[in-house]
Amino acid sequence: MTSEKVAKIGMFTALAMIFGYIETLIPLNFGVPGMKLGLSNIVTVTALYVMGAGPALAVTVLRIFLVSMTFGNMAALMYSLAGGLLSFLGMALLKKAKGFSVVGVSILGGALHNTGQLAVAMAVVENIRLASYLPILLIGGTATGFLIGLASARIILRLRKAEHA
Amino acid sequence: MKKKDVILAACILAIALGGLLFMKTRDHQKGSALNVMVDGELYASYSLDEDRTIRLSLDGGENTFRIENGSVRMLSADCPDQYCVEHAAISADHETIVCLPHRLVLEIRGGEEKDVDA
Numbered sequence: 405m406t407s408e409k410v411a412k413i414g415m416f417t418a419l420a421m422i423f424g425y426i427e428t429l430i431p432l433n434f435g436v437p438g439m440k441l442g443l444s445n446i447v448t449v450t451a452l453y454v455m456g457a458g459p460a461l462a463v464t465v466l467r468i469f470l471v472s473m474t475f476g477n478m479a480a481l482m483y484s485l486a487g488g489l490l491s492f493l494g495m496a497l498l499k500k501a502k503g504f505s506v507v508g509v510s511i512l513g514g515a516l517h518n519t520g521q522l523a524v525a526m527a528v529v530e531n532i533r534l535a536s537y538l539p540i541l542l543i544g545g546t547a548t549g550f551l552i553g554l555a556s557a558r559i560i561l562r563l564r565k566a567e568h569a
Numbered sequence: 570m571k572k573k574d575v576i577l578a579a580c581i582l583a584i585a586l587g588g589l590l591f592m593k594t595r596d597h598q599k600g601s602a603l604n605v606m607v608d609g610e611l612y613a614s615y616s617l618d619e620d621r622t623i624r625l626s627l628d629g630g631e632n633t634f635r636i637e638n639g640s641v642r643m644l645s646a647d648c649p650d651q652y653c654v655e656h657a658a659i660s661a662d663h664e665t666i667v668c669l670p671h672r673l674v675l676e677i678r679g680g681e682e683k684d685v686d687a
């Protein structure tokens with residue numbers, strides 16, 4: 405791994421932490437467990453396109469551990485990890501498939517993020533009934549994924565332009 | 570945005586709408602009892618016919634909820650996320666209010682459908 409790559413991973417992780425922090429400041433409560441704005445996903449999506457799957461995974465895992473340890477707790481870590489990894493896996497696979505843009509990849513990521521968090525919530529309270537939250541979480545994840553995809557697409561375009569300049 | 574993106578989004582939304590419709594068809598009847606589940610185990614059960622306020626002191630923390638006119642609402646809780654307090658009141662069979670940090674689930678159960686005249 406080159407030092408340039410390490411530096412980039414560090415920079416992306418720092419950015420993701422800032423987004424994660426901003427999100428804790430936004431008093432937006434959807435009233436559904438597991439539902440979040442997922443601002444840090446902008447960084448994961450961007451890292452996936454700019455640096456590839458390996459470094460993007462490193463950024464995602466680092467960000468989740470650091471944000472949970474700084475602003476959250478162990479329970480928060482479990483939800484974030486389940487949501488973050490499931491979402492990352494889906495996005496990395498969809499990016500490899502032909503015919504999807506950043507927005508499509510991000511939409512799947514948003515939907516899977518919420519699904520992963522709900523799955524952990526169901527395991528924690530040992531209640532399968534929580535599945536009734538899934539439709540709302542899927543709709544919410546699609547909407548936030550769409551917006552985050554649009555934002556990420558712009559950032560990716562700028563970064564690529566900057567690299568070639 | 571490409572064509573496949575739109576198809577993907579449509580598929581996810583179709584699953585979500587299907588789930589919502591499915592729940593609409595089976596969760597419309599009024600409940601008759603409230604089950605309090607802690608860590609997946611039945612902790613207590615209350616009739617919805619009787620209005621009362623109940624304060625629970627659990628390992629995770631405190632939750633106070635009220636049963637009134639057949640519906641249940643979380644009045645207060647000392648959990649960090651407060652999702653349970655902001656949740657709308659529940660009254661129909663199978664509806665739940667979850668307090669994830671306290672591993673607490675309030676769940677409405679059963680209408681009186683078994684009351685069949687022979």
Ligand SMILES: [Zn+2]
Pocket residue numbers: 646648650651652653654667668669670671
């Ligand atoms: Zn709560």
